Amino acid sequence: MITRRGLMLVLSSPSGAGKTSIARKLMESEYDISMSISVTTRSPRPGEVHGLDYFFISLTEFQVMVSRNDLLEHAKVFGNYYGTPRKAVEATLESGKDILFDIDWQGVQQLEANTTADLVSIFILPPSSSELEGRLLTRAQDSKAVVTQRMANAVNELSHYQKYEYVIINDDIDVSVNNIHMILSAERLKRERSVGLKEFVKILSEEKELSQTV
Numbered sequence: 770m771i772t773r774r775g776l777m778l779v780l781s782s783p784s785g786a787g788k789t790s791i792a793r794k795l796m797e798s799e800y801d802i803s804m805s806i807s808v809t810t811r812s813p814r815p816g817e818v819h820g821l822d823y824f825f826i827s828l829t830e831f832q833v834m835v836s837r838n839d840l841l842e843h844a845k846v847f848g849n850y851y852g853t854p855r856k857a858v859e860a861t862l863e864s865g866k867d868i869l870f871d872i873d874w875q876g877v878q879q880l881e882a883n884t885t886a887d888l889v890s891i892f893i894l895p896p897s898s899s900e901l902e903g904r905l906l907t908r909a910q911d912s913k914a915v916v917t918q919r920m921a922n923a924v925n926e927l928s929h930y931q932k933y934e935y936v937i938i939n940d941d942i943d944v945s946v947n948n949i950h951m952i953l954s955a956e957r958l959k960r961e962r963s964v965g966l967k968e969f970v971k972i973l974s975e976e977k978e979l980s981q982t983v
């Protein structure tokens with residue numbers, strides 16, 4: 770039987786490019802993928818649910834996780850700490866399922882360096898700087914100081930697009946989600962991700978030889 774290894778799909782973008790909405794829509798329409806839920810030391814925004822959006826933990830708890838090597842990657846973003854719990858990711862990949870990460874470029878670099886699993890990276894760009902600014906302002910869940918800091922950081926974050934395999938300009942969310950479906954479909958079909966392909970072809974060849982000798 771031919772199966773395939775699970776892959777790690779990473780979405781990164783400057784804040785306000787629409788990445789979180791894309792990730793949500795993708796999860797609604799893709800069945801073979803689950804979302805990695807990060808731990809963070811930042812406070813929950815209104816409407817955010819512990820265990821669904823993030824695991825909201827204290828700095829001490831975060832430090833303990835780091836010291837125990839419980840995090841696959843971790844980074845400081847906008848003054849708060851974020852990290853990917855290792856166990857959940859490993860269990861998902863072992864079961865042959867794909868996993869989606871909404872993490873920043875620092876995390877992607879660490880995943881590239883620390884995991885042997887297959888990584889597919891996508892960078893999402895806003896369609897224009899005014900759109901980016903507008904989205905950050907209408908978000909309004911963060912304090913003014915945080916919004917200003919995020920805008921300044923967005924320019925710096927943009928520069929990291931070159932390290933990603935795919936870049937999507939998020940003009941229309943449905944088009945963006947559809948593009949990611951297509952990327953996923955193609956990546957899942959890659960020869961090197963197939964397990965059992967060699968044996969399958971061997972069986973095909975043996976059957977052919979047999980039928981020729983009969």
Ligand code: 5GP
Nearest residue numbers: 807843844846851852853871872873875876
């Ligand atoms: P937010 O606070 O707006 O939810 O996220 C801020 C930034 O942190 C986003 O760019 C998001 O992708 C990133 N982020 C969220 N979780 C993680 C994580 O586990 N690791 C890393 N490296 N970045 C993360």
